[in-house]
Amino acid sequence: MLHPFIRTLVKIIIASLAAGVILNYLGITPDELMRHVGLSRDRAEELVRQGIAWALPNLSLGAMVIVPVWFLIYLFRPPGRSSD
The missing domain is CATH 1.20.890 (cAMP-dependent Protein Kinase, Chain A)
Structure with missing residues (x-):
């Protein structure tokens, strides 16, 4: 993958x-x-900072849901199955 x-x-x-x-x-x-x-260099930097400030909280919130669900699916899948 x-x-x-x-x-x-x-x-x-x-x-x-x-x-x-x-x-x-x-x-x-x-x-x-x-x-x-x-665009000026300062305005572009400010837009990047705003994008990061928006994305990080949403990324961590989503990971708090997705990672445990993925882990449970990984734990309970049938043995011997390959992920390929």
Whole structure:
């Protein structure tokens, strides 16, 4: 299950690197791109902080439900079954 995820992650990293090289060759910088969309570096950082402040409580609340349910399912599944 992790293998396809890692393969996809590597593909995204390579595509991002290629796009970054092309944009750098064209003289486009991250600050210029953010200014073009109407964002400043400070505003982008503030949006990231707000997103994290929203996501962490919801993530921990969801984990308090999902992890015990997953553990119970894992404990009570029939022996000898492979998860593959």
